[in-house]
Amino acid sequence: MFVVPNPLCLLAALLVAGIASANEPIQLYMPDAPPLTMHHYEGGHGMVGDVVLTALARIGKLTHIVAEPWPRSQIRVAKGKDMLIIPLSRTPEREHIYTWIAPIMELERAFFSLGEPVSNFAQARQRYRRIGVGMGTAQVGILQREGFSDEQIVQLKLGENPAHLLSLGRIDAWFTGVPEALYIWEGSTYRKQNLRRSPALASTALYLGCSKDCDAQLVEQLRTAISELEQDGVSLLLRQAYLPLQPDP
Incomplete structure (x- = not known):
């Protein structure tokens, strides 16, 4: 049995869908990895997905979600420019090939x-x-x-x-x-x-990552937005909406 997704999850998706921006959409690479990130779900885009999309909405950025095999997504973003990727664990192997914007949750x-x-x-x-x-x-x-x-x-x-x-x-x-x-x-x-x-x-922190070549203003705006969501308790509500009942060990 699952907890019914919080209405904030749907709100996050609607906010992103309704943003008008004169800029090109930002590419957000994410796998369909429930409940962390989800492509086709009426309640939202997952524990990490909803937080990041809500942060992007706050800074007025239109987002294009890119669905590619996870290994290919990591390579493409690392070698690209101003591409975002979630949910990315900050491991020693990855440390120097991405821009680490902000942690979203501990996994x-x-x-x-x-x-x-x-x-x-x-x-x-x-x-x-x-x-x-x-x-x-x-x-x-x-x-x-x-x-x-x-x-x-x-x-x-x-x-x-x-x-x-x-x-x-x-x-x-x-x-x-x-x-x-x-x-x-x-x-x-x-x-x-x-x-x-x-x-x-x-245990590792799951980050919003960006290409190594990433716009400094975008990084700072997203860090601020994610920090505000965490401080306001919005991030916690978005994440909790996807947690199932946990069995005994």
């Missing part, structure tokens, strides 16, 4: 499985032969830095359903952000199965 990551949960990375390395992670996500780098082999890391393309693969036993565990796993599992046909989760074993 905790955990292992999800149908068996007894692990309590740390060492147990996961020993127990799991195949771990599903999103292709091009920060989860891949986290597992690599924690000593997992390439054979253990199964990179899933956009559209591959990790809940389905887990249910069929094609992966032993799923390493992902906690909101994403709970959202997808709750909306799947497998939700009657007992999904188990480890403690949060990694």
Whole structure:
């Protein structure tokens, strides 16, 4: 069961759709990664998407959402000019190839499985032969830095359903952000199965990023708008609207 999206989510989408601007639309690259970013949802564009689109609306910017495979989006934005991208984890590998505008939220990551949960990375390395992670996500780098082999890391393309693969036993565990796993599992046909989760074993801030070559005025305007949304409590309301009920560990 999901919490009904707050009307502010829809308001955010309507604000962006109604902006009139003499400038060219700003390109915002984002994957369809519920509940963080969403392309086709009547209530809004996700926990990170709604915050960023509302900030863009506040500064009077018309936005064009670009949907491309996540690895390609990252390369295109990094090499482009004045292109925005969400939700981007600030990792060591990415630090010097983007302009980091502002953090939107902290994302905790955990292992999800149908068996007894692990309590740390060492147990996961020993127990799991195949771990599903999103292709091009920060989860891949986290597992690599924690000593997992390439054979253990199964990179899933956009559209591959990790809940389905887990249910069929094609992966032993799923390493992902906690909101994403709970959202997808709750909306799947497998939700009657007992999904188990480890403690949060990694956490990174999800940022609004821009191309390395990014207009300084745009960066400052967006930083200010995002800070104001956070201080006013609007960001929290937008994020909370997408959180499902959380099961026991």
